[in-house]
Every structure is written in structure tokens, then in C-alpha cells.
Amino acid sequence: MDALTSLIAASVTFLGTHFALSHPLRAPLVKAIGAAGFQIVYSLVALASFGWMIWAFRAVGPGGVLLWNGSGDVLWAVTSVLTLLALTLFLGSLARNPALPAPGAEKLAVLEPRGAFLVTRHPMMWGFALWALAHILVSPTPRSLVLAGAILFLALVGAHLQDGKKQVLMGTAWSQWESRTSYWPRWGNFAQIGWKLWLAGLAGWLLATWAHIWLGYIPAGVWRWI
Numbered sequence: 001m002d003a004l005t006s007l008i009a010a011s012v013t014f015l016g017t018h019f020a021l022s023h024p025l026r027a028p029l030v031k032a033i034g035a036a037g038f039q040i041v042y043s044l045v046a047l048a049s050f051g052w053m054i055w056a057f058r059a060v061g062p063g064g065v066l067l068w069n070g071s072g073d074v075l076w077a078v079t080s081v082l083t084l085l086a087l088t089l090f091l092g093s094l095a096r097n098p099a100l101p102a103p104g105a106e107k108l109a110v111l112e113p114r115g116a117f118l119v120t121r122h123p124m125m126w127g128f129a130l131w132a133l134a135h136i137l138v139s140p141t142p143r144s145l146v147l148a149g150a151i152l153f154l155a156l157v158g159a160h161l162q163d164g165k166k167q168v169l170m171g172t173a174w175s176q177w178e179s180r181t182s183y184w185p186r187w188g189n190f191a192q193i194g195w196k197l198w199l200a201g202l203a204g205w206l207l208a209t210w211a212h213i214w215l216g217y218i219p220a221g222v223w224r225w226i
Helices: 003-022 026-060 073-092 105-109 123-138 142-170 172-180 187-192 195-214
Strands: none
Touching (some): 003 026, 003 142, 026 142, 073 123, 073 195, 105 142, 105 172, 123 142
């Protein structure tokens, strides 16, 4: 099996096991081995399949045919904004998020949305999706399309499926949350998320794009022009 084929197989495995364990297999496994046992199995499978993806991605190497020119300054500026929005959404998803598997989620779902949830009820998933889209745009190689495409698919389809699962688990509380929030981002609402979240997003983005250089990748964000 060549490296690209291995990457495709790893990506299919990562997606397939994630969706299977999150939906049809979740209830029977929780019943058989308990919630804690399920979390252990879920985590091990996710780590193993994602580790395979990373290994295969690196094995493919940085070369490959570019499907379009991703090196222009305009495109880099666009993707820099996308990654800033992605990280801001991700950080905003870590607090008061009723979609996370934590005690008291129903109580969070009946609260008035604020911060990143004014943009979308799935800020974590959309953070991953925007990150993946940005990397596809500036690095349109076969290996990037496979890995980032898998993450993009998982984020957007997973968010949609999560709505159905949470509706079953939380009932009216989730219905109320859905009525006050949106699956699709309301881009204009970024202006309302609050300066603290913007500051955290900007600081994290500057740090992450700076680390991008020292991890051996090309300069990203503002560091590309400094």
C-alpha cells in the first residue's frame, strides 16, 4: 500500500469509527461496558486512527501536484482571517457549551446564548471546518485534500448528526437551544461575541501561527509578511 492510499484508508477509518461509535454503536457499548469504559474505547480508537492519519500524511511527503496556486498573498490573507475566526470559535466553544458531554448540559441549553454561540451553536465544529478549509486553499496537494477534507467532512456532518443525537438525549432543552441558535454561522454576529473572546482568539492565533514556523512548516498568519 503506497502512502497516499494509506492516508485515504486511515481517513476513512477515522471517519467511519467516529460516526459508528458516536451514533449506532454508542448505546449498546455503553450498556455493555458502561459510560467510563465506552469513553476509554472511544478515545483509544480515535487516537489510533488519527495517529495513523498523521503518520500516513507525513509518509506522503510535502511534494505532490498542486491543483491550483495557493501561494498568492490575497489567498494567504483570506486564509489567515479564516484561521483567526476558527481559533476564536474553538476557544469560545470551551465554556457554557451544552453540546459537550458534561453534567448539567441541559441547564446550559436553556440559557441565553452568548459569545461564540451567537455565531453558531457548533463553534467547535465550525472552528475545525474553517481550519480545514484554510489549509485546503493554501496547500491544494492530494495529501492535504485528503486529511483536511476528512476533518471538514467530520466537522460539518458530525455537527448535523449531533443535533439529532442531542435532541433525543435532551429533548425540550435542546429544542429551545436550537430555536435560539443557528447551525450555519451568522457571520455578522462576530461583532457581538465580546472583546475578551476576540483578545483570546487573537493571542492564541498569533502564538499558533508563530509555532507553525518552529514546527518546521512555512510561515503563516502575519509572520508570513514579517
